[in-house]
Amino acid sequence: MSSALSASSPLADWLAYQERTHPKAIDLGLERSRQVAQRLGLLPARATTLIVAGTNGKGSSVTLAAAIYQAAGYRTGRYLSPHLLRYNERVAIDGVEAGDEALCRAFAAIEAAREGITLTYFEFGTLAALWLFREAAVEVQVLEVGLGGRLDSVNIVDADCALITNIGLDHTDWLGSDRDSIGYEKAGIMRPGRPAVSAEDEPPRRLLEHAERIGAPLRRLGRDYRYVRHADGRWDWRGGAVRRSGLPAPALDGEVQYRNAAGVLAAIEALQALRPVPETAIREALPALRLAGRFQQLGNTILDVAHNVESAAVLADNLRRQGTGGNTWLVLGMFADKPVEGVCALLAPLVQGAYFGTLPPPRGLSAAGLRRRAARGGLAGEAAGTVAEAYRLALARAASGDRIVVCGSFLTVAAVAELLR
Numbered sequence: 001m002s003s004a005l006s007a008s009s010p011l012a013d014w015l016a017y018q019e020r021t022h023p024k025a026i027d028l029g030l031e032r033s034r035q036v037a038q039r040l041g042l043l044p045a046r047a048t049t050l051i052v053a054g055t056n057g058k059g060s061s062v063t064l065a066a067a068i069y070q071a072a073g074y075r076t077g078r079y080l081s082p083h084l085l086r087y088n089e090r091v092a093i094d095g096v097e098a099g100d101e102a103l104c105r106a107f108a109a110i111e112a113a114r115e116g117i118t119l120t121y122f123e124f125g126t127l128a129a130l131w132l133f134r135e136a137a138v139e140v141q142v143l144e145v146g147l148g149g150r151l152d153s154v155n156i157v158d159a160d161c162a163l164i165t166n167i168g169l170d171h172t173d174w175l176g177s178d179r180d181s182i183g184y185e186k187a188g189i190m191r192p193g194r195p196a197v198s199a200e201d202e203p204p205r206r207l208l209e210h211a212e213r214i215g216a217p218l219r220r221l222g223r224d225y226r227y228v229r230h231a232d233g234r235w236d237w238r239g240g241a242v243r244r245s246g247l248p249a250p251a252l253d254g255e256v257q258y259r260n261a262a263g264v265l266a267a268i269e270a271l272q273a274l275r276p277v278p279e280t281a282i283r284e285a286l287p288a289l290r291l292a293g294r295f296q297q298l299g300n301t302i303l304d305v306a307h308n309v310e311s312a313a314v315l316a317d318n319l320r321r322q323g324t325g326g327n328t329w330l331v332l333g334m335f336a337d338k339p340v341e342g343v344c345a346l347l348a349p350l351v352q353g354a355y356f357g358t359l360p361p362p363r364g365l366s367a368a369g370l371r372r373r374a375a376r377g378g379l380a381g382e383a384a385g386t387v388a389e390a391y392r393l394a395l396a397r398a399a400s401g402d403r404i405v406v407c408g409s410f411l412t413v414a415a416v417a418e419l420l421r
Contacts (some may be wrong), residue, residue, distance in 0.1 A: 006110035011293070014107045015087060015121070023394065028211040029152035033123045037156055039113040042130045045157050047077065047138045048274050050267055051111040053145040053152075054165025057101045058299035059163055060252055062144045063291050065264045069140040071281035077133035079154070081125065081209040082269060084292050084305075084414050085421070091129045093136050101382055106131040122146050126153040137390035148175050148237055150188020162189040162196040162216070163267045165260060167204050168310035182206035190216040195270035199263030201288040204289040219266050227262040229255070230324040244279055254318045260325050261286065293413045298420050300398060306408045315407060319350050325351040326401030329394040330379075333387045334370055335363040343408070344377030351405070353397065356383025357364040359411050387415035 003017055019025075037043050052062050059080055066078035076094055083089040091098040106128035111118070119127070126146075133141045145152045149164075167183045175182045183204030190196045192214045201222030211218040217224055226240035233249035235258055244265070249302065250257040268277050295318050296303045306315040319328065330351040334340050356370040363372070367383035367390070374381060384390035387406075394404045406416045 001109050005108070005111065007101075007105045009042070009104060011104055014104055018119070018121045018124045020105075021169065022120045024122075025120065026122075026147065027120055027156070028148065030153065030156050030193060032117050032119055033048070033127060033153040034156045036092060036110060036114045036119065036127055037115055037130065038129060039115075039125070042127070042134055043156065045130070045141065047133060047141040048160050048271060049157050049188045050140070050142045050161050050271065051145065051154060051157065052142065052165065053149040053160035053161045054163075054199070055168035055182070055308065056314070057165035057256065057263075058144045060250075060257060060289065060291050060294060061163060061199075061260050061264050062142050064250070064261060064285060064289050065163075065267065066092070066140075066142040066267060067285035067288065068264070068281050069275065069286040071232045071306065072207055072274060072275070072277045073281075074139040075137065077129070077136065077138040079126070079129040079141070079143045079337050081122065081146050082410050084410060085417060090125060091132060093128055093132065093138060097302045098132055101130055103130055106135075112228050114296040120153075123153045126156075130157070134147070138370055142386075145189060146303065147188070148182075148185040148188070150185045151327070152189075154188050158191050158194075160194055161267050161270045162191070162194070163199070163263055164189075165199045165263060166196070166310065167200065167207070167279075168308055168416060179204040181207040186365060187211060190214060190218075192216060195219065197263055197270060199266075200260055210279070210287075219270060221259070221262065221266075225262065225269075226267045237262055237268075239266055239269050243419050244282065248283060248287045251287050252291060253295040253322075254314055255305060258316045259360070265339035292417070300402060301404045301406060301416065302404065303413045303417055305410050306407045306411050307338055307409045309339050309342040309346065312346045312407070315405075316346045316350055318404065324403050326399060326403065329398055329402060330354040330381070331357065331387065331390045331404060331406040331412070331416065332370065332374065332381070332408045332414070333357040333359045333390070334365055334408040335359060336365050336369070336398065337363060340365070340370065340373040341377035344379035346372040347405075347407075351379070353394075354379055355384045355393045356381055357384055357387030357412065357415070359409060364411070376384055387412050389418055391416045391419060
């Protein structure tokens with residue numbers, strides 16, 4: 001398929017075009033992206049590269065790492081996915097999101113170079129980020145894996161350090177049905193002789209075996225680095241001979257954010273020989289960390305993109321810690337391939353009522369279908385049509401002192417965030 005689009009075409013037109021250029025929305029593999037990247041001169045990467053994989057915590061880890069390198073004075077590129085409200089959120093240079101014009105220039109360059117190679121929506125986006133980072137001559141690029149790791153298009157770049165946040169049972173249709181299989185897929189971002197970091201104290205066996213087999217020196221939480229949180233929220237980090245005491249709390253809520261931040265600091269330390277970072281940069285970045293949709297409170301509404309059992313457990317813990325003098329109302333929209341019953345079982349004891357919204361096919365559950373599956377997880381509620389309609393019902397029900405929790409997917413949170421904006 002050829003395109004009549006150009007660098008001056010609207011971003012919306014480019015994104016719509018990318019959704020139909022490849023026969024499958026998800027088609028894991030590196031060959032297509034690698035060929036186009038080589039034609040564009042994007043490989044090997046000139047920038048020091050930190051790649052982050054994992055089931056949860058990738059976005060906050062990428063955002064924090066990029067902020068630390070920026071505070072240390074490096075020109076820094078940051079690549080996230082998916083976005084919440086605007087595609088531009090995915091690509092940022094020195095903390096500034098890429099504009100429409102820049103993204104369209106990158107897409108036009110990719111379109112000219114691909115010469116019949118079909119690319120998925122995500123592959124287009126990854127190549128665009130790399131193209132813009134090369135154009136801007138960034139010194140450090142921090143890249144978030146989209147799905148898995150081994151066959152994700154981000155993995156065409158050789159990571160100078162690989163950070164794996166945690167391993168949970170998500171995307172099992174593509175990555176495998178157990179932690180060992182999923183851990184192996186995520187371990188694929190490691191490179192021989194280059195440092196890797198696991199933010200878990202008990203990583204899956206196949207992840208450990210892969211690191212040993214290829215000779216990637218792996219730093220593990222609880223063995224090679226540790227952290228201690230204090231009652232006032234400040235915390236200490238230790239890795240080898242390095243001690244960092246009295247660090248400010250990460251600005252994002254939740255105990256898990258300390259673990260994520262500890263993994264980021266381990267990766268920063270592993271790259272010190274390539275890109276030295278002073279402790280002042282770490283202290284500057286931690287309290288400034290911002291990431292929409294991660295236990296984000298707007299008035300009486302909490303937005304959280306939790307969509308699997310692990311992230312729902314973190315959300316439930318945050319809700320318990322926060323407490324409320326009133327009732328808690330849940331607005332939920334989920335995909336059919338997610339562990340709906342497990343998520344609902346975790347949230348049901350914390351809410352006084354739920355409103356279910358429809359997400360678009362083919363993956364999205366209808367409100368009625370979600371209500372049936374939620375009931376199997378012990379959560380009763382009302383099928384309310386769209387997510388926006390579900391939120392309006394919750395808003396009408398909520399009294400002073402109540403809170404409304406919106407979760408289940410990025411699309412669910414985005415629908416409500418758009419209303420609140």
